[in-house]
Amino acid sequence: MMKRALLIFSTMLLLIKAGTALAQQDDDHPLVSRYAGSTLQTKKVEEFGEYKLITNRTAQGDFLSEMLKGKVTRIIYGNPAERSTLEIFSNYRKALERAGVKTLYVCELEHCGPAFARSAWGRYNGLFAASDGDPRYLCGKLVAQGSTAYVALMVGRARSQLDIIEILGMEEDKVAVDAGALAQALDREGKVSIYGIYFDTDKAEIKPESKAALDEIAKLLKERATLKLFVVGHTDMTASLEHNRALSAARAQAVVKELVENYGVAATRLEGHGVGPLAPAASNASPEGRSKNRRVELVAR
Structure with missing residues (x-):
């Protein structure tokens, strides 16, 4: 199942671009290219791991999350100094939407600032970009050819964190009912x-x-x-x-x-x-x- 899912995503050729604003490089994930002028700081890949995806916020201010299992890729880029978080975030968002990624949740500025970084999800995933100032976050879901991937993006003033979770089949604890x-x-x-x-x-x-x-x-x-x-x-x-x-x-x-x-x-x-x-x-x-x-x-x- 794992090899099949990876093959499907490798052959989908969904190099998500927004004109010349995003630029694919060898270290990028094949599904999502970096914002032009960004520099790779860290990249970590788990062939099968857990990821706590923040998906909404209640009226009381609690962040809701969903635990995902699959191949987890975490990438942190350094942002070009002359670009605002709004410009970088908007380019990513438009490119993701054009590629068929359904946006699940968005928060910006004071709605996902320090409280977001201190949330259980922020602690679990090491969300560094949220502490850089002017934070903007989105998560989305892509379904294609029977496979599913989730994207979590946090853009801060100095850094952007891009996480991709490729779901590799049904969770083991889902049991049949008769x-x-x-x-x-x-x-x-x-x-x-x-x-x-x-x-x-x-x-x-x-x-x-x-x-x-x-x-x-x-x-x-x-x-x-x-x-x-x-x-x-x-x-x-x-x-x-x-x-x-x-x-x-x-x-x-x-x-x-x-x-x-x-x-x-x-x-x-x-x-x-x-x-x-x-x-x-x-x-x-x-x-x-x-x-x-x-x-x-x-x-x-």
Whole structure:
């Protein structure tokens, strides 16, 4: 899978350029060239690693993040002294958008200054450019030929940090769901965790790849015509308690709505609730634990 993904990205030839403002050089990542006049300071490549991507900010000022796994390339460039952070950032942003990169989140100046650099994501990834002054950040997602890459860009006054994360297949902790196993777990423990229902970070819209799990839940409810369930959303400890409880409730209610409207399950058989991070399945101190905590549970009523 790793070799296949790298081959796809190598042959895509998406050398992202903005007129003459960006210039490809041998040390650049093949997906994104540097701003013209920039000098390479450091480059680090992990063939398979973890990366904490900041994806949004709550009204309370907490930065939300998503843990990614794949090939991680981190590059720091020295900026040309005569260019402003706005000019450099704008060139990168326009070039990325023209290449098909979907912008997920943008923050500029006081909205992503020292607080951003001190955030968990900043500490985790060593975001040096954020401390240079006049910071501007964006993250984006590129999907092409069945492969996915994320781009994180931070432009500061003296330096720019460009990180590219190439996703190399499904995470190992995503397990298949079948109606028989769900029934056994409910009989044994009165509840069962579902890890096959997917949402984008900080969103409550169910992603299409959740269909297999939803099919099996609907099958279970059809086979057990008297079964009633609480559908309970859970999150990790990222962001505030209030935010996570609201998000988990919205996700649980989205699952209920999907089963009622598209699978014909009677609304009286399902109730959606959210508890946020209050009932963890594992420690939130590790990426693996946080991944286990982000789940939907079915609880027999």
